[in-house]
Amino acid sequence: xxxxxxxxxxxxxxxxxxxxxxxxxxxxxxxxxxxxxxxxxxxxxxxxxxxxxxxxxxxxxxxxxxxxxxxxxxxxxxxxxxxxxxxxxxxxxxxxxxxxxxxxxxxxxxxxxxxxxxxxxxxxxxxxxxxxxxxxxxxxxxxxxxxxxxxxxxxxxxxxxxxxxxxxxxxxxxxxxxxxxxxxxxxxxxxxxxxxxxxxxxxxxx
Ligand code: PRP
Ligand code: URA
Numbered sequence: 395x396x397x398x399x400x401x402x403x404x405x406x407x408x409x410x411x412x413x414x415x416x417x418x419x420x421x422x423x424x425x426x427x428x429x430x431x432x433x434x435x436x437x438x439x440x441x442x443x444x445x446x447x448x449x450x451x452x453x454x455x456x457x458x459x460x461x462x463x464x465x466x467x468x469x470x471x472x473x474x475x476x477x478x479x480x481x482x483x484x485x486x487x488x489x490x491x492x493x494x495x496x497x498x499x500x501x502x503x504x505x506x507x508x509x510x511x512x513x514x515x516x517x518x519x520x521x522x523x524x525x526x527x528x529x530x531x532x533x534x535x536x537x538x539x540x541x542x543x544x545x546x547x548x549x550x551x552x553x554x555x556x557x558x559x560x561x562x563x564x565x566x567x568x569x570x571x572x573x574x575x576x577x578x579x580x581x582x583x584x585x586x587x588x589x590x591x592x593x594x595x596x597x598x599x600x
Contacts, residue, residue, distance in 0.1 A: 404573055407431070425478065429549065433478065463487070465519050472520075495527075501529060504537070515545075525553035531550075553575050
């Protein structure tokens with residue numbers, strides 16, 4: 395299942411993010427803001443538990459998040475979304491998976507992994523701004539499933555149709571929330587129109 399979140403505020407910010415004139419600082423700020431908007435939609439159906447509390451006037455019933463939420467940014471570019479999602483889910487735990495695309499083969503190469511221990515009925519949210527071929531996200535899901543994490547959502551800023559199809563073919567039960575499904579992948583497997591290399595634009599490496 396995938397959802398393309400078509401909110402005017404999101405589309406406005408996404409256009410600024412795509413613009414090649416947008417510099418590192420603004421790019422990072424926009425990535426955070428867009429992630430908050432995506433998170434808001436992706437957690438629309440989150441179950442809550444009831445909780446009694448006292449206002450200054452009276453006793454009343456409130457709610458709290460009951461899931462053990464684990465956010466997993468895919469290094470590096472996923473880190474650019476971390477602050478945004480933690481703004482809305484400050485008590486979530488964070489695990490890291492390091493994967494890069496081999497520049498020649500475009501296949502995912504895993505190089506790091508650090509996940510929270512002793513999760514209780516966890517809900518994992520993988521964050522990565524770009525879902526291109528889907529290889530990096532499929533490798534991350536495979537790694538998480540091997541460790542026993544079953545409930546997984548994906549939040550990406552921009553996706554290619556080819557990547558969404560690949561992820562859904564490999565894992566039919568995964569929910570993907572994305573800010574936009576773009577047109578296609580070019581010969582170098584970059585998303586078109588896309589925004590270029592997310593990691594380089596976030597961290598100024600090129
Ligand atoms: C980018 C991006 C995704 C991956 C998407 O990472 O952040 O992780 O490519 O491509 P895929 O869907 O075809 O696998 P990259 O390999 O550039 O690494 P980086 O984040 O370290 O720059
Ligand atoms: N990784 C990126 O950063 N951008 C793309 O368009 C594809 C993969």
